Amino acid sequence: MKSYLKELAIVSIGVLIALFVNNLKENRQAANYYATSMKTVRNEVQTNYADLKKVIERHYSLLDSIRTHRSDEMSLGEVIEKGGGLQIATSSNTGLEFYKKNNINLIDFDVMSRLIEIQSISQIA
Structure with missing residues (x-):
């Protein structure tokens, strides 16, 4: 009975050590993932x-x-062409998409809110 308890204690300690090491590894990977993201x-x-x-x-x-040309007899199209034309601002938000598809639970709520706000603004334009 004593040897059984001794073996059980050794196995239990081994399992606890393995769980601790695995937890450290996962925490380090999560921190690296967060920093890279x-x-x-x-x-x-x-x-x-x-x-x-x-x-x-x-x-x-x-x-x-x-x-400059508002008093000229030019059409609006000609004035726009002289001014270099119109351009629409575009923005990318791959960071949010990446988090949505992967580890959304690892990101801070404030950061997530800002990314969602950027996405909604870019969809309006």
């Missing part, structure tokens, strides 16, 4: 911001062209 989202937001700035600059140029 946040880096991807940050890069995506920076790219979207840079693209949006270019569109805004182009629209300011168009606005200046409209102000």
